[in-house]
Amino acid sequence: MMNDPSGAFGGVSRRQWLRRMSVGVLGASACPWLPALAAAAQPKPGKHCVLLWMPGGPAQTDTFDMKPNHANGGEFKEAATSVPGLRFSEHLPQLAQQAEHLALIRSLSTKEGDHGRGSYLMRTGRQPGGPVRFPTLGSMVSKELGDPQSRLPNYISINPGPAVNAAAFGPGYLGPRYAPATVGGGAGQNAVPAADGFAELGVDNLTLPKNVSAEQHQKRLEMWRSLQSRFLASRSSGNSRAQNTMFRRAVRMMHDDAVAAFDLSQEPDAVREAYGRGTFGQGCLMARRLIERGAPFVEVSLGTGLGWDTHLNNFPTVKTLSAQLDAGWATLMRELADRGLLESTTILWMGEFGRTPTINGNAGRDHFPAAWTCVLAGGGIAGGQVFGRTSDDGAAVEDGKVDEGNVLATFCRAAGIDPAVEIISSIGRPFPIMEGEPIANLLA
């Protein structure tokens, strides 16, 4: 539905017309002239995505691209996995049992070595610093996969880290409607709860304030509806209809069943324990609950701050983070598989860049975008394989060099989205969802 159903294209240039269309609540879904766009706006039921975002940039050499026979390899040992010949860190034992679902890309080579710029590059697939504010991956994918009428938000970000570059985490030209609903991640939230118990996670403002009863809320809404209809009767414009739609959706989302999706206390302690008690583990559990209820895109970040930014004392830090990663991620995959959901859920594990294969004077590793690793898993991905190869010292890509565009396009394709589909930006210019060729070998 276009928001301004004037239908009067006479005297309106194509540019103006395109721009007006992009303002609409539902974008261009009912436009018969642009079939690709119309198709893109149809929700694709049953597809889900999980982004496991690793702020700071994890060391590939200590996780998925070990160099056990080289001085750069560091102190960790390589361990066998459920896939013969595929080996990775000894500190990821549960993931090792899921290896048949994992596809490792060891030949990722990018050009941004700064946290803010690297985050923007990896999360939007675009060079930072340009005039256009591109949407972050979750905003774009959830727009394609999501049902605008859904009670759950289409894009939920759990425990988002510090926005080193707000643009990398925002909806860009799509506008705040496609911004993630954020869960937890408030200041002072410890990644691992100090005492017994689990990290607390919740959606901001999803429930009524304590002083307002459900009955009172119903009465408020009754009055609200009468005020809305009077206003809209004489002033039904794009903005007023959008306001009405969004507020009604928010009220729907406050219903018990939607709220329950975020309530981890409904899970048995043994299950909560299996995921790990910290924000990442509990976030992965919440991701499972959300996916079970149809959420198209869930993002879970690991740690507080730039946890993986191990310039100092790399090894103890990576060991601790690996334990959280292993429990949360592996349990999520297992539980999704138990429910028959893993084949429709595409998972991407990545940070903003990798880390130097060489170890610095502080037993740390520094930023390194030239040759690093990310991992795809689950739905649409041909698991149990490695793509690309780095040199023995890990300093260079020797085979199968790919960039951010290839990775993100592969991810989209695996989730059933054509990355070449164009979205009309707020400035009236169409952009493909992702630029870059999907890596065919990795697609199931």
Added chain:
Amino acid sequence: MKISRCYRSARRAQLGIYTLQRIGNRWRCPLFTLCILCSAFSGNIEAEDIAKTPQIESPNTETRNTVAQDTDAHVGDARSAPRAEMIARIDDILAEHWRQAKTPPSPPADDSEFLRRAYLDLTGSIPKVSRVRAFLADKHPRKRQALLDALLRSPAYATHMATLWRNIMLPAGMENGNIQGVLGVQNWLRRQFAANLRYDRLVSDLLVATGGDDAGPSLFYTALELKPEELAANTARIFLGLQIQCAQCHDHPFNHWKQHDFWGYAAFFAQLEQTQSSPGNTRLVDLESGAVTIPETATVVAPQFPDGQSPLEDEGGPRRTQLSLWMASRENHYLPPAAVNRAWKQLFGWALVEPVDDLGEHNPGSHPELLQELSSYFVQSGFDYQELLRTLANTKAYQLSSRYDGERPPPELFATMMIKSLSAEQLYDSVARATLTPRNIAAGMGNSPAFSPQRQEFVSQMQLRNWNPAEFQAGMPQVLMLLNGRTVNAASLPETSGLLKALEAPWLSEPQRVETLFLAAYARFPTDEERQRFVAYIAESEGAKSRRRARGDVFWALLTSAEFVLNH
């Protein structure tokens, strides 16, 4: 000793007559904390009162009956003849387009509609109840004109303009860790708008900012890391309406901009360095050397103005100074239409050329002749931005209703007032105004309520830094915050809402209370049907306590409704 009576209470003949006493630094009647007629409406928070500039008279401290009386003096000012001519011209041109499109315009806006709109557009917040009552009761034929004059001369105007321009100039999220720098930009802009500095001077002063103890606008430079290409792209876009950044890497596909032109303009920003004498004290220093080269080549590009001219040999001084002189010169044909286009968008929600910062032959916009005439008018007025806004706001077009029977015409016809979304700041300040949030709660860092932690949190969660009034951009997190977040919740709780407390005054009838809630949120009286419905709702509750809460429920419904969260 000031002996006066609380004229409001006297006029309303409800309280008898009270002699004003000095309480705090204001004259109030002794019932001021209780009496709705006073505490609610004259002695409480006024964004306009903050950071008051001495030479500016606040329009809000008056106890006069009409605002029109004191501004009659301004009717005959030197600009009145050309202004009247321009106003008529604007309305004629727009009407001609309506005729051609066979689109009848909306009826004129009623007083409530006009008042609320003018307050939001020119001061960034809705009017308080006493102003609404006074304005609606005012019988003066020129009261709208007088109101616009008063608003444009108010400190709130300068604050609002500073906020608008700060958001245009600075990238999103700068407040985190940069609060002093952001305050520097805000306060500097505020001073310029309060003094109504010529707009061409404002731009050229900005371009030679040096920072130092008084940070001023230097954050504009440091936020862009002093990168010549970023400064070039941003200054061209913001002040000249030129989208030249594509030419950074290649010749522009839609207009005449060549890569060489881009780097020639960028070269003006090539000789710049920042020094830091102490943390937070950044100084911008112009250097004698520094050059830009076209990427991946060794071609050094000499400074060149956007019109293709080069600085003259004898034009010495730092490169930034050369550029700032050109900016304010008559050679610069880009600046006036870009400024006019922004002013138009501020009031109408839709610019004469959209997007607002992409002007040129490739994108002539809806009314090229009008843009041209307004640009000349703006130049002849001495780049008087305030006068430009005054002129536009006095048109019949600006004062059209936003109601429209039948299919709404496309926005670029301006045949009906666009129903605009509110910026995060407008929304927060309007809730605070409607609720009578006490000033000491609103005030925060730097003694500036603009940076109170609550406001800051609200604004950052709204994520509307690229706010466009033509789009309702709020997403699910933002809407949930409006429905259940602390700002609106505090406003609708009897314990925390100044307005709800004031409504407890025992001499008020329930219909009067409902009426006041409507005036506070909507700047209009309730319809009879609304009055009955909401009075009945409150009457359903038993006991004073639950009736108090029921009033809060009514207020919540008002504050979350389209009529409140939109500017119409």
